[in-house]
Amino acid sequence: MTITINEDLRAYIDPLTEGEYAALERSLLSEGCRDALVLWGDLLVDGHNRYSICQEHGIPFNTVQNQTFQxxxxxxxxxxxxxxxxxxxxxxxxxxxxxxxxxxxxxxxxxxxxxxxxxxxxxxxxxxxxxxxxxxxxxxxxxxxxxxxxxxxxxxxxxxxAAPELVSAVKAGVISINAAAAVASLPGEKQVAAVAGGKKELRQVARQVREARVPPKPEPAPPPSDATPDQLAIHRLTLLVAQITEERDQLKKKVQHLTVALAEARGGQ
Known part of the structure; x- marks a missing residue:
């Protein structure tokens, strides 16, 4: 039987990791190749990893033709x-x-x-x-x-x-999709530098990008020179509300950052 390998087709789907490939190899060696390789004529469509392992170890395999491809x-x-x-x-x-x-x-x-x-x-x-x-x-x-x-x-x-290095980091789970999208807005050389700095650096850069997008809040207008006592009191209360609101927003940011860090830590386990 002639089986043709199209390299573009083999690369169309992300390759297995080393661990996944090793697990598949152990499975084929112990249980044989239970799933048939899918062909279109002599072109291999599905089963590139199984075909490679079977060829290397002399493991028998079956094939099936997909008649629906045009x-x-x-x-x-x-x-x-x-x-x-x-x-x-x-x-x-x-x-x-x-x-x-x-x-x-x-x-x-x-x-x-x-x-x-x-x-x-x-x-x-x-x-x-x-x-x-x-x-x-x-x-x-x-x-x-x-x-x-x-x-x-x-x-x-x-x-x-995104730079190729950043894409690889997302695929490897080093950085979340949300954070990677933020870093991807930077010039290519800054993306590469952030990836080189590791997971902690990527998170910090993503946080800086998000914070830079938030427009500055306008300062409250000062009271007029001839302000009445009531106007001065209202101005002081306005400043106090703005301060409390800023503190609340900072706490919300910390909670968001901790939530993202927790999700990424759980994803890496």
Whole structure:
């Protein structure tokens, strides 16, 4: 049997970590290859790691043909849906996969719409557009990835503006998606420097970026020179309220920072 490996297809999904690969290798050595490798013709679609381990150790395996594929886009969509259903996939990975799915589906819809518009007479254009499939919304993509719409937006920002080192840190769980999105707004060299500084430095930089986004609060206007006693009293109370409000906001920030740190510490266990 001839099995062809497409390197782009192999790299389409994030590779297993060393620990995950070792665990899969132990499983195959003890239990054999129970799941069939998925092929499209002679092209290997699913099972690259199993195929590599089986080849190395001489472990027998079975294959199955997927007859539904008509194009490489079909292959990519199948791979995305297959991995989105796995519990071991992180929120960041699911977000990236869901965004890839949105790109493919949106491109298909645009192409199909263009073909219909060119084939239909001018008078039928409106009817064709009204009957077209809706483009995937951000909310629908977020549901596919099982994350919030806000988190999906952060993942999209990381995908577009984050340095490779920062992306690797997110994938490794060194920094949260929320914090990474904040750091990703910095120039590339500052992102790389923050990653080099380790987890503590990344958290501090992310906190500084968030705090820099908060607009300064206006100072209360001073009382007029001929202010009455009541006006002076109101001014003092206004200053006191502003001070208490500032202290409250600082406490809220500390609680938020501690909550993020606790979530990241639990995620690293």
């Amino acid at each position: 194009s490489m886009d079909d292959v990519h969509l199948w791979m995305i849906d297959n991995h989105l259903g796995r519990r071991s996939v992180s929120d960041f990975q699911r977000g990236i996969l869901a965004l890839r799915k949105k790109e493919i589906v949106s491109a298909r819809l645009a192409q199909a719409q263009a073909q219909r518009c060119s084939a239909e007479p001018a008078g039928a254009e409106v009817a064709t557009q009204s009957g077209a499939d809706p483009v995937l919304t951000r909310e629908a993509v977020a549901r596919t990835a099982r994350v919030s719409s806000a988190t999906l937006g952060q993942i999209e920002k990381i995908q577009k503006t």
